[in-house]
Amino acid sequence: MKKLFIFAAALLMSVSTLFAQSEKYTAAMKENIVAIGEAFKNPADLLALANKFERIANAEKTQWLPFYYAAFCQVNSTFITTDKSKSDAIADKATELINQAAVLSPNNSEITVIKSMIASAHLMVDPMSRYMTYGPESSKYLEEAQQQDPANPRPDYLAGQALKYTPEQFGGGCKPALEKLEASVKKFETFKPASDLHPNWGKQQVEAMLVECKK
């Protein structure tokens, strides 16, 4: 009986520790996720935020989300800067982070979406001579993400975005992009993130892009 008691006590204790830990985790993550929107104004802020997520990731060790957001912030910092000279190094860092996320959560559509964005980040450094290698890689990951979770609205959003910015003569432009953008908007209507912390970005952007394309 006494043994059982000790066991129960130990169990309860560890559960409560976990509970407290997870409170701290959830609070920190929420705070940082909220901060993403503001950080998008400045690449340095996004990178600082990436570092915050990375610290959480390294402390937690078993959570894929902080690794995911760290990679997300890193890769996005390359899209909002005009100085592409550091993009390759940042994209490599994002790869390192997203690979750690992938180990913790294999076959994850959201993680594959980031991999596609990383390929695009490499591409943007010198589109003329890199399209051949990174163009197909980027779209390959989007297709993979689509297969992993057909309900995920983000692969369609990014595919639509890529089409929109491709010249019409190459089969791009708003017209072919519409289909993807509309599919994405539709998926966003029913999309429910698994928790407050799970990826839930892109809705406003895709809707705005759709409006722009319908003009």
Add this chain to the structure above:
Amino acid sequence: MFVTNLREMKSFLFLLLMGIVSGSIAQVKISGKVTDQKGRPLPAVSIALKDSYDGATSDSAGNFSFTTTEKGEHVLEASITGYSSYSKNMIIEDREITADISIKELITELKAVVISAGSFEASDKKKGTVLTSLDIVTTASAEGDITGALKTLPGTQQVGETGGLFVRGGSASEAKIYIDGNLVNNFFYSSLPGIASRGRFNPFLFKGTIFSSGGYSALYGQALSSALILESNDLPEKTAASIGIGVVGANAGINKLAKNKRSSWGVSYGFTHLGLAFAVIKQKQDYFKTPVFHEGDVNFRIKTKKGMIKYYGYLSSGDLGYTVNDIDSTSLKNAIGLSNLNTYQNLNWRENIGKGWKSIIGLSYSTDKQNLENELQNADGDKQVFTNPSGYAFKNFYLDTKSYYAQARVLLEKKLAGLNILRFGSDYFYSNEKGTYTLYDGSKYDSKTKDKLYAAFAETDFYLSNNLAMKLGTRLEHSELMGRWNIAPRASLAYKFKNNGQASFAYGIFYQNPETKYQPATADIGYAKATHYILQYQKISSLRTFRTEIFYKDYDHLYKTGTDNFGREVATSNKGFGYAKGIELFWRDKKTIKNMDYWVSYSFLDTKRDYLNFPFEMEPNFVAKHTASFVLKKFVTAWKMNVNASYNFATGRPFYQLKYDNIQDKYILADAGRTINYNNLGFSLNYLPSIGKKDSNKFTVWVLSISNLLGQKQVFNYNYGAINNRKEAIGPTSKRFLYIGCFISFGIDNTENAINNNL
């Protein structure tokens, strides 16, 4: 009892919560400054207290500051890409902590200087390259030939009467070409005097090209001037078949990628028939046998555990014959026939063998069989046999040659700290060339040249910092034919400036055996020798490239020739010498005009030499003082068309008649002059109708290319009659050449590739 337990547990929980709450009250501030090894502040460094959420990112002055609730022993970490990692144990109590952090910049490929003196690299992956692989096939004047594209770069000559690369005052035989490290002996199609031949190999076979106009690596040898190093493709991305039809022939091929994507094989066949083209485009020569070529190749590639095995096999046969007026006579003509059978096989195995070691093993075997026939004919095409004067008599002959070449190569590479690399290995070359010369009277003369050449080499890339690097190498060779050793040191140094521009210097000694046709020599001779000194400045940004080089090349122990007992020109001594010096400029710009890419190159060359049968030190007939090229590439999106133009210019080249003077018992300069300037406007269009048809499984490219669009008069050189001293200009075989073709590939959606080239 249960109640008691519960109460106890509550108190546990209480204590626990208390702990959290109380902990969050006592915060400790940790702050400091991050600098690099030279004390410069480092921004954007991530600072973290290990295993906690606490940390900060350093600001633009390198300062950081954060608070933590952690207590006791902890580890403070700092990290940023491109710098050494930092960690420090610390005990956190109640007091504020100041921790200044110094981290060292690492030598990384992204930041390090590139050792580039003397070499142009075309690659899609590596940084610091001047061209991409696709540039080679979209250069208008290149006409799909690798060396054609290289002729728009500084350092090369616009020689139109013979194939090959003439680099910085060097003859074509001074430039050697390698595929995956293995020497290719007959890179160019067999040709006849006065007709330039193309390279045999399709530029799409290669993913990387390094063209060295001097000071090349110790991994290669036996070339006084230049090395062209080609790297073949790895596994194809997808299974694909292709067909091509053009005005000069047709080809078809397939490349099959295994399901597990670990191996592939491919075959292709090409048929060339110049009948149609020659019917439309008038040729200077009158063809009695239309040039016809059959070519086939096979390849396989297998991914091994940590490397790859690649095989490429090639076979070609060609036949042609034409008549031209005899230079010495107004009524006679020469009927010249040539048939050639060439094979080439290359096996390459590279493997990472662990602990930073990589081994590369290469084997190659090639054969070349050539039958050349010259017949003197009258106006009706009947054979005319003379016995006297001997000048006419020797115009009826057969020359049959058979050559066999083999090479084995082992290269070991060891990665050392940072980017430092040590490479060493050895080469074995076997060559066996046999010739039979049949004279007008049926008498035969055999020649045989056999050589075994052993080489050992070592080279190291050594980075002192991201800004300073050097490459030091040595090559040791022993040729059985020469019966002696040579040792060739090579060194390059590169320094990167703050503005990302870089200066490089290269030095090297290069040795070469005499060409087979001048062997066997009549005396004991050694290697010909060249010493290169190259100084370069280069600045590459992603869309613009500027580079300039100054060089000095010293030639020594060049071969002098004389006539042997059978009247053949053979090497008689090593007493030749010479020099080449010059300055070169290259500018490429993809930025200034949208969707337009252009480059300009200019070379100034001052060179003289005394070699072969030259009576004294003089300018050889394959060099122009000033050479310039302008290459333009523009994609017109609305037309789905790539428009390419190129203009090549060279000042006139010297020409001369060297005659043997029996009285003085030596060659004398009987006549000399300079040709007119060389101008060539090339133009090509690539129409890509499949672009944008995403779902289409086939990709089509239409090609139209025209050489010498303006029809400008071109004189490459002059021939002199051996009997009557008549002088005759050597020009192109036709005023212009027009090519129209269509290539279709199935299975691969190449849209991306095409866009890549044109965005």
